[in-house]
Amino acid sequence: LYKETIAAPSIGVGHYEPLRHYAECHVRLVPTAPGSGVTNRSLCHVDTLGLTWQRLISGHISEKQHKGVLTGAPLTDVCVELLTGGAHLKHTEGGDFRQATYRAVRHGLMKSGCTLLEPYYKFRLEVPTSCVGRAMSDLQARCAEFEIECSDGENTVICGKAPVAAIHDYPREVISYTHGNGRLFCTSDGYEPCHDEKEVVEGIGYDPEGDL
Numbered sequence: 001l002y003k004e005t006i007a008a009p010s011i012g013v014g015h016y017e018p019l020r021h022y023a024e025c026h027v028r029l030v031p032t033a034p035g036s037g038v039t040n041r042s043l044c045h046v047d048t049l050g051l052t053w054q055r056l057i058s059g060h061i062s063e064k065q066h067k068g069v070l071t072g073a074p075l076t077d078v079c080v081e082l083l084t085g086g087a088h089l090k091h092t093e094g095g096d097f098r099q100a101t102y103r104a105v106r107h108g109l110m111k112s113g114c115t116l117l118e119p120y121y122k123f124r125l126e127v128p129t130s131c132v133g134r135a136m137s138d139l140q141a142r143c144a145e146f147e148i149e150c151s152d153g154e155n156t157v158i159c160g161k162a163p164v165a166a167i168h169d170y171p172r173e174v175i176s177y178t179h180g181n182g183r184l185f186c187t188s189d190g191y192e193p194c195h196d197e198k199e200v201v202e203g204i205g206y207d208p209e210g211d212l
Contacts, residue, residue: 003191004068004114005077006031012108014100023096024086025057029108030079035190038066040080049085056094057082060101068114069208070201080105116194116201118163125158127182132156134177142166143195163195
């Protein structure tokens, strides 16, 4: 299950003005800490846009699972800052700001571009010392970061982290080449940049401009 975050800060503008409707929303997208999800805050003065409209925009940002523009995966680790906006005394309705807000976020994502994220495992691999060379070779091939934690002569413990997609099927190989004497323990370790982003993006073939 992939996720996406923004590649760089950017500003997006959303404008919605069919007949007898009007709303405008300007936002800035800023990267945040891993695992923080999508947050939002207002930097807009109430003299520019009323507090009721600002709260409405905040709700629209929170209510939707925004898509990234690489694969359409859920957006995460970004703060959407409301910079300014516009409303019409007579023609603006609540739904108008929904459209303007969605468009502003999407516009910002198209300008900044996205980075693909994938889930990672922390792992602890216990193998007979005679199998350490094979284990290290396998882990390098699976894009793992690791180090030897300890060894008592007969058995060796290797700890590190690796992409879930690359290591999820590895326990069967460990059992095979250690003849049942090896063990692999994995725990979730959040999301990090995808190790094979180009191949994944090309394989999914998502068209951000064709996604209505």
